[in-house]
Amino acid sequence: xxxxxxxxxxxxxxxxxxxxxxxxxxxxxxxxxxxxxxxxxxxxxxxxxxxxxxxxxxxxxxxxxxxxxxxxxxxxxxxxxxxxxxxxxxxxxxxxxxxxxxxxxxxxxxxxxxxxxxxxxxxxxxxxxxxxxxxxxxxxxxxxxxxxxxxxxxxxxxxxxxxxxxxxxxxxxxxxxxxxxxxxxxxxxxxxxxxxxxxxxxxxxxxxxxxxxxxxxxxxxxxxxxxxxxxxxxxxxxxxxxxxxxxxxxxxxxxxxxxxxxxxxxxxxxxxxxxxxxxxxxxxxxxxxxxxxxxxxxxxxxxxxxxxxxxxxxxxxxxxxxxxxxxxxxxxxxxxxxxxxxxxxxxxxxxxxxxxxxxxxxxxxxxxxxxxxxxxxxxxxxxxxxxxxxxxxxxxxxxxxxxxxxxxxxxxxxxxxxxxxxxxxxxxxxxxxxxxxxxxxxxxxxxxxxxxxxxxxxxxxxxxxxxxxxxxxxxxxxxxxxxxxxxxxxxxxxxxxxxxxxxxxxxxxxxxxxxxxxxxxxxxxxxxxxxxxxxxxxxxxxxxxxxxxxxxxxxxxxxxxxxxxxxxxxxxxxxxxxxxxxxx
Numbered sequence: 389x390x391x392x393x394x395x396x397x398x399x400x401x402x403x404x405x406x407x408x409x410x411x412x413x414x415x416x417x418x419x420x421x422x423x424x425x426x427x428x429x430x431x432x433x434x435x436x437x438x439x440x441x442x443x444x445x446x447x448x449x450x451x452x453x454x455x456x457x458x459x460x461x462x463x464x465x466x467x468x469x470x471x472x473x474x475x476x477x478x479x480x481x482x483x484x485x486x487x488x489x490x491x492x493x494x495x496x497x498x499x500x501x502x503x504x505x506x507x508x509x510x511x512x513x514x515x516x517x518x519x520x521x522x523x524x525x526x527x528x529x530x531x532x533x534x535x536x537x538x539x540x541x542x543x544x545x546x547x548x549x550x551x552x553x554x555x556x557x558x559x560x561x562x563x564x565x566x567x568x569x570x571x572x573x574x575x576x577x578x579x580x581x582x583x584x585x586x587x588x589x590x591x592x593x594x595x596x597x598x599x600x601x602x603x604x605x606x607x608x609x610x611x612x613x614x615x616x617x618x619x620x621x622x623x624x625x626x627x628x629x630x631x632x633x634x635x636x637x638x639x640x641x642x643x644x645x646x647x648x649x650x651x652x653x654x655x656x657x658x659x660x661x662x663x664x665x666x667x668x669x670x671x672x673x674x675x676x677x678x679x680x681x682x683x684x685x686x687x688x689x690x691x692x693x694x695x696x697x698x699x700x701x702x703x704x705x706x707x708x709x710x711x712x713x714x715x716x717x718x719x720x721x722x723x724x725x726x727x728x729x730x731x732x733x734x735x736x737x738x739x740x741x742x743x744x745x746x747x748x749x750x751x752x753x754x755x756x757x758x759x760x761x762x763x764x765x766x767x768x769x770x771x772x773x774x775x776x777x778x779x780x781x782x783x784x785x786x787x788x789x790x791x792x793x794x795x796x797x798x799x800x801x802x803x804x805x806x807x808x809x810x811x812x813x814x815x816x817x818x819x820x821x822x823x824x825x826x827x828x829x830x831x832x833x834x835x836x837x838x839x840x841x842x843x844x845x846x847x848x849x850x851x852x853x854x855x856x857x858x859x860x861x862x863x864x865x866x867x868x869x870x871x872x873x874x875x876x877x878x879x880x881x882x883x884x885x886x887x888x889x890x891x892x893x894x895x896x897x898x899x900x901x902x903x904x905x906x907x908x909x910x911x912x913x914x915x916x917x918x919x920x921x922x923x924x925x926x927x928x929x930x931x932x933x934x935x936x937x938x939x940x941x942x943x944x945x946x947x948x949x950x951x952x953x954x955x956x957x958x959x960x961x962x963x964x965x966x967x968x969x970x971x972x
Contacts, residue, residue, distance in 0.1 A: 393419075393420070393423070395414070395420055395423040395424055395427050395431070396427050396430045396431055396434055398414070398420075399411055399414055399424075399431060399434065399435070399457070400434050400438075402414070403435070403438055403450065403453065403454070404438075406449075406450070408449050408450065408452075408453035411453055411457065412453055412456055412457065412460075415457075415460045415464065424464065425464045425465070428461045428464060428465035428469070428470060428473075429465070429469060429470070429473050431457070431461060432458070432461060432470065432473045432474065432477060433473065433477060433480075435454050435457050435458060435461075436454070436458075436477050436481070436486050436489060436490065437486075438450060438454055439451065439454055439483075439485045439486045439489050440483060440485060441483045441484060441485050442485075443485055444485065451485075451489075454489060455489060455492070458489065458492075458493045459492075459493065459496075461493070462493045462496050462497055462500075467497050467500050467501055468501070468504075468508075470493075470497055471494070471497045471498070471501070471508055471511075471512075474490055474493060474494045474497065474512075475494075475511050475512055475515045476515075477490055478490050478494070478512075478515040478516060478518075478519055479515050479518055479519060481519060484546055484549045484550055484553075487519060487550060487553070488549075488553050491553055491556075491557045492557075494512055494557070495557055495560065498512060498561070499560065505574070506571070506573055506574055506577065509561065509574065509577055509578075510577045510653070513558075513577065513578070513581040516554070516557075516581075517581065517584050517585070517658075517659070519550075520547075520550055520551075520585070520589065521587075521588050521589070523543060523546050523547055523550070523589050524543050524589075525543065525588065525589045525592045525709075526541045526543045526544055526592075527592065527709050527710070543589075544593065544605070547589050547590070547593065547605060548603070548604045548605040548608070551585070551590070551604075551605055551608035551609075551612075552604055552608055554585070554608070554612075555608070555611050555612075555615070558578060558581070558582075558615075559615075561574070561578060562578060562615055562618065562619065565578070565619065573652075573653070575619050575620075576652065576653035576654055577653045578619060579616055579619045579620055579653070579654075580653040580654055580656060580659040580660055581659065582612050582615055582616045582619075583616060583626075583659060583660060583664045583665065583668050584658070584659035584660070584664050585612050586609070586612065586613070586664050586667035586668050586671065587661070587663045587664035587667055588663070590605070590609060590667065591663060591666075591667045591711055591712050591715065592709055592711035592712065593605055593711055594710070594711060594714065595609060595670075595671070595676055595711075595714075595715065596676065596714060596718070597676050609671060609677070610671075610677050610678075610679075613668065613671045613672065613677060613679060614679065616668065617672075617679060622685055623668075623672060623684060624684065624685065624688050624693065626660075626665055626668070626669075627692070627693070627696040627697075629654060629660055629665060630662070630665045630666075630669070630696055630697075630699055630700060631696055631699060633657070633660070633661050633662040633665060634662055634699040634702075634703070636657070636662075637662050637703070662699075662700075662703045663703065665700065666699075666700035666701075666703045666704050666712075666715075666716075666719075667704075667715065669697055669700045669719065670700065670704065670715040670716075670718065670719045672684070673697060673719055673722050673723065674715070674718040674719050674721075674722050675718075675722050676718060690726065690727065690728070691735055694723050694726075694727055695737050695739045695740075696739075697719065697723055698720075698723065698739040698740065698742075698743045699739055700716075700719060701716050701719050701720045701723065701743060701746075702716075702739070702742050702743055702746045703716075704716030704719065705717070705720075705746045705747065705749075705750050705763075706746070708754075708755070710756055710759070713750065713754060713756065713759045714759065716750075717750075717759060717762040717763060717766060720743070720747070720766050720770075721762070721766060721769070724766065724769045724770060724773060727773050728773075729772075729773060730774070730775045731773055731774045731775065731778060732774075732775060732778065733774060733775065733777040733778035733781055735778075736774070736778055736781055736782070740770070740782065741782070741785050743770065744767065744770060744771070744782050744785060744786055744789075745785070745786075745789045747763045747766050747767045747770070748763075748767060748786055748789065748790050748792075748795055750763040751763035751764045751767065751795060752790075752792045752794075752795055764798065767786070767798070767799075767802075768802060770782070771783060771802050771806075772802075772806075775817075776806060776810050776817040776819050776820065777817065777818075777819045779802070779803075779806045780803070780806070780819045780820070780824065780828070783799055783802055783803045783806070783828075784827075784828065784831065786799045787799055787800075787828075787831045787832070788831070793845060793846050793847060793848040793849040793850075794848045794849075796848070796849040796852075797848035797849045797851065797852035797853075798852075800832050800849070800852040800853055800856050801852055801856075803828065803832070803856070804852075804855075804856045804859060806820075807820050807860070807869075808859070808863070811863065811868075816868050816869065820869055821868070821869050821870055822869075822870045825869050825870060825871065825874070826870075826874055826877075829857075829874055829877075829878065832853045832856065832857075833853055833857070833878060833881070833882040835882070835885055835886070835889070838885050838889075839885045839886075839888035839889040839892065840889065840892070841889060843886075843889050843890065843893045843944070843945065843948065844893070844941045844944060847944045847948065850886070850948055851944075851947065851948060851951060854948070854951040854952060854955050855951065857878060857955055858951070858954055858955045858958050861875075861955065861958035861959050861961070861962045862958050862961075862962075864962070865962060865965045867962075871962070872962060872963065875959050875962070875963065878959070879956070879959065883952055883955070883956065886948070886952055887952060890945050890948060890949055890952070893941070893945055894942065894945050897938050897941050897942055897945075898942070900934075900938055901935065901938045901939075901942075904934055904935055904938070905935075
């Protein structure tokens with residue numbers, strides 16, 4: 389009869405019946421000892437499945453019995469076999485309680501396998517990473533102080549709970565590596581795992597000290613980063629990997645994608661990739677975490693560090709979610725703060741141009757107002773870090789890659805501010821003179837469809853351009869920049885077309901306004917008044933709103949018209965000033 393007892397079902401039934409003492413006595417009962425040992429593999433999964441999120445609160449005795457049984461199993465089972473089953477159970481865990489109850493026996497088994505631990509440890513850490521990455525990432529569109537509400541999100545609490553379990557699990561293996569003769573392969577396995585923890589889902593969680601200074605998840609992130617720095621004495625070694633991952637990301641697929649099992653730990657792209665490294669360097673460089681500097685050697689050139697870390701910023705800013713965007717802007721601000729002023733244009737690498745484009749895109753399209761504002765400030769800070777020629781190169785690039793009137797207007801204002809600053813120098817730099825100025829004016833005074841361009845859509849750009857030209861005509865009465873040589877071009881290619889466009893646009897909008905007003909008295913008739921605004925047809929809007937839009941457009945036209953008149957006047961004054969100087 390004893391041989392016919394299914395030990396797995398027997399233990400399971402005892403646990404379900406609340407007979408915990410009987411269940412714990414089974415492994416020591418002579419009748420079941422052999423069967424218990426032979427069925428350890430199956431018992432592991434059965435015991436773990438008894439655990440739910442609330443078990444430790446509602447049924448603490450059951451939770452304790454399951455923990456004790458798992459400890460007995462790791463004493464009686466073949467370590468290698470038990471380890472494989474625990475690894476599988478991590479990937480199958482249905483809740484954080486199951487995940488947590490696995491970690492302690494898993495740690496004990498790994499500590500037993502001192503000789504063969506390397507590969508086994510890697511499998512364990514891979515399973516943990518897989519489980520963590522499977523937790524859904526919350527995104528509620530919150531920003532600023534609203535981010536505090538994220539702590540009440542169930543998935544954020546899940547992430548926080550899991551991350552708090554990790555340091556007690558991996559710390560013993562980190563301590564073993566503290567010696568000078570430590571195993572390099574094992575050290576890299578653990579380091580790669582820790583860096584991977586900074587990717588999904590942690591990258592989406594708010595880490596700003598202003599809104600999450602004492603949050604558990606932030607403290608866990610701090611611990612993970614400290615441990616990475618402890619294991620790798622030179623964290624700048626990962627800058628090379630960051631550059632490689634950036635290039636691979638542009639190609640979209642790594643050639644080594646299917647060979648990962650044979651690669652060294654730092655070559656595994658599921659762990660060491662652009663996202664995880666970007667998140668890591670955010671934590672190290674943003675100033676949001678207090679870290680010791682023993683892992684940041686001072687021998688590295690600041691240009692090398694900043695140029696490479698800009699790749700991390702660019703990647704973080706490519707996300708649409710608040711978490712990565714906030715980290716990207718924080719890292720960018722910190723990098724620009726440590727970057728010197730009046731940097732030579734010769735140090736402008738492709739990373740700088742990519743960054744300016746990326747910041748411009750975020751400033752225009754991000755759904756988060758605070759992120760947009762930060763990006764606009766960072767564009768200015770970035771441009772003004774360079775000497776005048778470098779500024780002009782970045783501004784010219786921005787004008788070429790941006791198709792948003794407001795951003796183009798802002799970029800023109802950066803150019804105006806730079807030239808105004810340059811006028812205070814003993815000699816005006818060549819980048820603001822002659823052909824260089826001509827080229828910039830052609831970009832600034834650009835009407836894509838000539839007189840037929842949409843002046844409402846281009847209003848910000850046009851208003852800023854006219855103000856800039858008026859400033860220069862008034863400022864440069866001695867023709868230091870050579871602006872006087874371009875007045876004819878400005879008047880014919882820009883102002884004349886602008887006047888024609890204004891007349892056409894005003895007439896068009898005034899007709900539409902008249903149609904709407906007359907339509908008020910048309911009873912029983914369907915009004916069919918359409919307005920094209922910025923390339924969009926606004927047919928399905930209330931009549932009052934249409935009138936407001938038309939009035940706003942007409943006001944913009946009147947403002948532009950006034951600026952055109954004042955600019956023409958300033959051009960004539962400048963010309964007269966030139967003639968009087970010639971006569972003298």
